[in-house]
Amino acid sequence: MDIQMIGAGSLGLLYAGKLAASGAKVTLWCRSDEQAAAIHSSGITIHHSDGGELHIPPGVVKAHPLSEFHEEAGAAADYLVLMVKQQGIEDLVERVFIPYGRSIQRCVCFQNGTGHLELLQQHLPSGAIYAAITTEGAKRIGPREVLHAGSGTTTIGPYNTEGMPESGQKSASREISDIRLIELLNRAGFKTYLSNEIYTAIYRKLMINAVINPLTALWRIPNGALLDDPMRIQLMKELFDEACAVYDAAGISREDHLWDQIVGVCRMTSTNTSSMLKDVLEGRATEISWINGSIVRLGQRHGVAAPKHELLCRLIEGTTK
C-alpha cells in the first residue's frame, strides 16, 4: 500500500514515522528542500513523553520537496494524506490538486476546523475524500524530530456533500469497505476507528477548538488554566452557548454532555500549549478563520449572529499581522 503524505510538521513526522516503522510504504513531501534532505540523510526520530524514542533510519521514509511532486506520485498513491494546517490548503490546491487532482484516488485530511473538505472536493473529480479527527498530541522539535506528547484516538470517515449536516442526510457508506488505512494505522499503533458519521466528530472537535484555542492564545495560558478563574469559565460558556445556537439553527446535532467534554479536555490537556497559542507565540498565522470563523459563517447562512466568535477572530488575526 502506497501512502503519499504532504506536510512534515508535528503530525506528519509522527504519522509518517510510525507508519513506516510498522512496514507501510510512506513518501513524505516537505515544504523545503532542506527538510527533505535532513530526513533523507538522517531519518526521523520520535521522542516519547516518558523519555523513550523510536528512530526510523534513513531511507525508510522517502522524503522529497513538494516542488518535485508529480502526476505519478498522485496516481500511485492508495492514500494521499494531508498533514498541513488549514493555512496551507489553498497552496496545495494550486500546486497539487489543480494539476494532478484527476489522478488522485483517495485523500485523507487531518485538519482541525472546517471548510477545507468542500474546497478540496471541487478539485477531486473522481477521488474520495476522508476526514480524520485525531486527539493524538504531537510537537515538532526539529526538522526531523517530533515529540509524541500524548496518545489519543483517531476517527476517520468518508466526506461527501450529501452527508453534510445541513443536507439532513447521513454520510454515504459506499467508500467504507475501501478504508484499509484504518488497519494500517492500528498496526502502526494509532487507535483508529471508522465512522460513517464523521460530521459529528468534526463538529464536536470544532466546538472544543473554538472554545479553548482562542482564549488560551489571547491570555497566553495552558489549556488547564482556563478553569482556574470563574471569569474565564464564564466566557468559555458564553462562546459555547453562542456556538450551540448556531449548531441548532444549522441542524447540527451535538452530544448531550458536550460542555462537560470541553471541561474534560481542558483537564486532560491541562499543561498543553494549544496549537493556536503556539502559532501566536511563533508569530505565525493561526487556524482561527477555519475554527471560530467557520462558526460565524455557518451562523450567517442560518440567520444567527455569533458576535463573540467574530470578535475573537479579529482579536486573534490582529496578533499576527
Ligand SMILES: NC(=O)C1=CN([C@@H]2O[C@H](COP(=O)(O)OP(=O)(O)OC[C@H]3O[C@@H](n4cnc5c(N)ncnc54)[C@H](OP(=O)(O)O)[C@@H]3O)[C@@H](O)[C@H]2O)C=CC1
Ligand atoms: N499537532 C497536533 O497534535 C494536532 C494537530 N491537528 C491538526 O493537524 C493539522 C496539522 O497540524 P500540525 O502537524 O500540528 O502542524 P505543523 O505546523 O506542525 O505542520 C504543518 C506542516 O505543513 C507544512 N506546510 C504548510 N504549508 C505547506 C505547503 N503549502 N506545502 C507543503 N507543506 C506545507 C509545514 O511546513 P513548514 O514546516 O515549512 O512550515 C509543516 O511542516 C492542523 O490542522 C492541526 O490543527 C489535529 C490534532 C492534533
Ligand SMILES: CC(C)(CO)C(=O)C(=O)O
Ligand atoms: C484539544 C486541543 C485544544 C489540545 O491542545 C487542540 O486540539 C489544539 O490545541 O488545537
